[in-house]
Amino acid sequence: MVFSSTTVVKGRAKGIVTNTGMKTQIGKIATTLMSVDADEQTPLQKRLNKMAYFVFLAALILVLIVFAVHKFQYSNEVAIYAISGDIFRQGESTDGKNYEQDEQIPSGTGSNNYLRMIQTASLCNMSELRRTQHPETHGEWTAIGDPTEIALQVLAYKAGLAKPDLVAQGFKLIAEFPFDSSVKRMSVLYQTPESHMGPSEHLIFMKGATERVIGCCNYWRDGDNEHPINSEKGADGRDAFEAMITEKMNALAEKGLRVLTLAYRKFEAAPDVDLVHGLVREEVESDMVFLGLVGIYDPPRAESRPAVLSCYQAGVRVHMLTGDHPSTAAAIAKEVAIIPEELDAANSPLVMTAGQFDAMTDEQIDSLDELPRVVARCSPNTKVKMIAALHRRDLFAAMTGDGVNDSPSLKAANVGIAMGQSGSDVAKQAADIVLTDDNFATIVQAVAEGRRMFANIQKFVQHLMSANVAEIVVLIIGLAFKDDDGNAVFPMSAVEILFLNMITSSPPAMGLGLEPPSESNMREPPRSAKQGLFSFEVVMDTFIYGLAMGILSFVNFVIVVIALNDANFGSECNAHYSPSCEGVFKARATAYATLTFLILAHAINCRSLRERGWTYANLSTLKQNKMLWVSIVVGSLLVFPVIYIPGVNHNVFKHSSLSYEWGLVACALVLFIAFAEIYKLIKRRVMKPLSLQNSAEVTLDRSTTGVDSFMAK
Numbered sequence: 001m002v003f004s005s006t007t008v009v010k011g012r013a014k015g016i017v018t019n020t021g022m023k024t025q026i027g028k029i030a031t032t033l034m035s036v037d038a039d040e041q042t043p044l045q046k047r048l049n050k051m052a053y054f055v056f057l058a059a060l061i062l063v064l065i066v067f068a069v070h071k072f073q074y075s076n077e078v079a080i081y082a083i084s085g086d087i088f089r090q091g092e093s094t095d096g097k098n099y100e101q102d103e104q105i106p107s108g109t110g111s112n113n114y115l116r117m118i119q120t121a122s123l124c125n126m127s128e129l130r131r132t133q134h135p136e137t138h139g140e141w142t143a144i145g146d147p148t149e150i151a152l153q154v155l156a157y158k159a160g161l162a163k164p165d166l167v168a169q170g171f172k173l174i175a176e177f178p179f180d181s182s183v184k185r186m187s188v189l190y191q192t193p194e195s196h197m198g199p200s201e202h203l204i205f206m207k208g209a210t211e212r213v214i215g216c217c218n219y220w221r222d223g224d225n226e227h228p229i230n231s232e233k234g235a236d237g238r239d240a241f242e243a244m245i246t247e248k249m250n251a252l253a254e255k256g257l258r259v260l261t262l263a264y265r266k267f268e269a270a271p272d273v274d275l276v277h278g279l280v281r282e283e284v285e286s287d288m289v290f291l292g293l294v295g296i297y298d299p300p301r302a303e304s305r306p307a308v309l310s311c312y313q314a315g316v317r318v319h320m321l322t323g324d325h326p327s328t329a330a331a332i333a334k335e336v337a338i339i340p341e342e343l344d345a346a347n348s349p350l351v352m353t354a355g356q357f358d359a360m361t362d363e364q365i366d367s368l369d370e371l372p373r374v375v376a377r378c379s380p381n382t383k384v385k386m387i388a389a390l391h392r393r394d395l396f397a398a399m400t401g402d403g404v405n406d407s408p409s410l411k412a413a414n415v416g417i418a419m420g421q422s423g424s425d426v427a428k429q430a431a432d433i434v435l436t437d438d439n440f441a442t443i444v445q446a447v448a449e450g451r452r453m454f455a456n457i458q459k460f461v462q463h464l465m466s467a468n469v470a471e472i473v474v475l476i477i478g479l480a481f482k483d484d485d486g487n488a489v490f491p492m493s494a495v496e497i498l499f500l501n502m503i504t505s506s507p508p509a510m511g512l513g514l515e516p517p518s519e520s521n522m523r524e525p526p527r528s529a530k531q532g533l534f535s536f537e538v539v540m541d542t543f544i545y546g547l548a549m550g551i552l553s554f555v556n557f558v559i560v561v562i563a564l565n566d567a568n569f570g571s572e573c574n575a576h577y578s579p580s581c582e583g584v585f586k587a588r589a590t591a592y593a594t595l596t597f598l599i600l601a602h603a604i605n606c607r608s609l610r611e612r613g614w615t616y617a618n619l620s621t622l623k624q625n626k627m628l629w630v631s632i633v634v635g636s637l638l639v640f641p642v643i644y645i646p647g648v649n650h651n652v653f654k655h656s657s658l659s660y661e662w663g664l665v666a667c668a669l670v671l672f673i674a675f676a677e678i679y680k681l682i683k684r685r686v687m688k689p690l691s692l693q694n695s696a697e698v699t700l701d702r703s704t705t706g707v708d709s710f711m712a713k
Contacts, residue, residue, distance in 0.1 A: 086468060086501045113221050115161075117291045120262040122156035122163045123171060124188050124205040125149045129157060147422070148258065151296045152207070169193055174202065177281050181379055181405055184209040184323070185216075187285050189267060189275065202267040202275075206288055209377070210249050210325070213261040213288070214242055220290040229290070249293060253327030256335060257295035263288040303441040304336045310444050312337070314451075314522040319373050321383055326353055326376040333374045350374065354382040365389045383409035396526075400435065400443070401427055417443065451524070452517040458533065459512040459606045462542050466606075467505040467599045469546025471497055474554045474591060481561075483569040489584060490574050491557045493654035496592045499642065504596050504635050508603035511628025515607060537609060537687070545602055548675055552668040553595040560661055561587035577650040589643050589655035594668045596639050600632050601669060605676045610683050614673055 127145025143150040156162050170193025179186040185208025194200045206213060219226045220241065229241045245261075252259050265288050269275055308318050318338050322329050330345035345351040352372040357365075358381065365371070371389055375382055383399070387409055390397045398415035401407070402423040407430035410416030418431035419438045428434050435442060471492070478491030492500075527535075534542070561567065565583025573581035604613040604622070612618065622629050643649055644657050658665075 113223055116264050117262050118156055118159045118161045120205040120207060120264055120291060121152040122161050122166055123190055124186060124207045125153055125163060127153045129153055148296060174275050175279055184212045204265050204267045204284060206263045206285060207260050210259060210261040213263050214245060216285050217263055217288045217290040226289055250327050252293065252295040253325040254331055256328060256331035258298050258324055258328055260294045262291040262294060264291060265289050300332060300336045301439065307441040307444040308337045310522055315526045321375045321378040321386060323378055324376055326351060329374050329376040339373050354378045358382055358385060366392055380405035380408060384412055387412045403427060448517060448522050451521050456513045456515050458538055459515060460509045462538055463509040463512055463603055463606045464505055465542045466546040466602055469543055470549035470553065470595060473547060473550025477554055481569060483573060484571045489569050491554060491591050492588055495653050500595060503638065505599050507631030507635065508600060508628060511625055511631050512603060512606055514625055514627050516624060548672060549595060549598040552598060552672055553591045556594045556664045556668055557587045557591040559664060560590045582656060585656035586661060589658050590661045590664055592655060593639055593643065593665045597665060597669050598672050600635050601672060603628060603632060610680050612677060612680060614677060
């Protein structure tokens with residue numbers, strides 16, 4: 001037996017094609033979409049909300065403490081002092097070259113077998129090739145449609161049998177049975193033109209997955225002759241013809257080619273049959289003549305492998321769900337580093353077919369040490385089942401897709417990512433994000449950017465909260481001091497606190513929100529979905545730095561008011577200035593200046609959890625973040641007019657000008673910087689290094705690498 005034809009063309013393909021023909025399938029998709037909760041908050045939103053409630057509760061407790069110290073006696077100063085602590089809440093591919101028709105291939109090889117193959121590739125095809133007329137593009141070719149069909153149409157164009165030419169010759173489309181994921185094939189019925197070789201006739205052309213097309217074939221074509229497919233069995237018990245075709249298909253698939261099978265037959269309908277509405281698909285797609293195999297080279301993008309490797313480095317595990325043959329899927333997965341190159345895909349649980357995966361119960365899937373990284377011949381339900389399996393493992397799942405059939409899984413994923421170029425409108429509406437360039441590397445860049453944003457939110461909040469902790473330390477401990485009237489003496493006035501929160505602390509915190517990514521950004525482990533906005537280390541830093549700043553500021557207040565001013569607390573110094581309040585007012589100014597410079601210096605500490613902040617290398621990069629640099633400089637300069645402008649200092653801020661007290665401020669600043677560096681040194685030596693302690697799961701869609709779905713923790 002002679003194998004008829006194998007053709008290899010270049011082009012890009014995607015795994016799952018939109019189902020437009022089966023109403024029952026559309027109904028299932030609609031039902032699935034309606035059953036998915038689309039209003040679920042993201043983990044970050046949940047964390048921010050929890051933090052807001054915590055801050056509100058803490059503020060409420062502090063208000064009660066302040067009023068309790070004053071025996072719940074109300075005054076304007078007490079009320080302002082109590083509420084001035086701040087509630088925070090923040091709710092090879094089909095590119096232009098492949099369309100060029102300069103390279104031609106022969107349309108015949110001495111028989112019409114090859115002619116029938118090219119006709120099938122051309123006519124059983126909904127894509128279009130167009131040459132632009134704009135002078136700036138120099139008549140470049142562009143394509144519209146499914147990438148697989150585009151690749152086949154390129155083949156037809158290069159063979160001189162383009163679909164528009166065949167239609168112009170008289171080929172007339174009578175009926176179409178579109179691709180369906182349940183049958184994985186497509187067929188069309190055409191009426192041929194009359195010619196000198198004979199009258200017009202009806203031909204059925206079919207393309208699809210090899211195992212689905214072979215089942216429809218009773219004949220195979222050898223040159224101009226058609227032979228019946230005999231039923232003799234091979235050594236493995238399979239039909240000899242099917243075994244031979246499978247061997248040829250595997251040989252192509254193992255090279256990373258997407259393999260389609262082409263078939264045709266002459267069609268003679270009964271006179272009373274309506275050729276448009278009276279055809280039954282099962283009857284039309286039978287008794288076919290096998291023509292040959294087409295291998296489509298679908299190279300992954302050059303940036304796909306580095307992007308996948310970056311995912312693994314970041315603890316994000318990548319999976320590939322595709323409609324390809326298992327050998328094709330495994331070859332592509334090896335090429336982009338989804339599975340090891342030395343892996344025996346045929347005998348590894350990391351590579352499965354959809355049939356194998358779908359046949360497993362949830363308990364069997366959950367018992368697997370690792371979910372399969374490649375699932376071939378994938379159906380829409382397979383993707384939904386994979387997402388459910390990821391969720392049962394407490395993994396955060398993101399997925400990419402482009403077809404209508406992908407919409408349930410896009411909806412079920414924590415983050416659905418639709419393809420902006422090749423995606424259907426249904427997929428885009430079901431998704432949370434639309435990827436404009438259909439590129440997996442862009443998703444990885446988005447993951448890196450998301451990590452940068454999350455880290456910067458932590459820096460932003462940590463800086464604000466550390467400042468608040470420092471203020472609370474000064475304010476609460478300071479309530480122990482009583483003036484001559486028996487009232488508590490405030491170490492800082494309400495306006496000072498407000499100025500620290502709004503003018504001194506907020507701009508550097510916002511600058512921290514604009515920090516560029518750290519070098520270890522994509523080498524750190526994924527965060528658990530159960531972890532709050534703050535890790536244990538961040539919470540510890542917030543309180544330790546806050547306590548250090550608060551204690552240093554309070555110590556300076558105590559030194560000035562007790563050691564340098566004989567513990568003279570005056571009378572009604574919370575409300576207005578008097579000579580008896582000079583000591584308290586100077587102590588307030590010292591505490592205020594100290595805390596101001598400590599808060600600004602702490603912005604440098606917050607740039608990194610463990611790395612040294614006060615090094616030349618780190619400080620030299622500070623100007624890259626103009627917002628942070630300017631806010632530190634401006635915040636430092638604003639201290640002086642606030643302290644020295646007459647009237648403003650006594651009447652507004654309730655403090656006095658400083659002289660030799662600046663020495664205390666400088667000492668506190670040096671001590672704080674030294675403390676911060678020693679503290680980070682201890683953390684680097686004692687605490688475990690940031691490593692890949694967790695993993696994440698990712699499932700891709702072939703349209704991004706080309707790979708068919710993306711999921712990540």
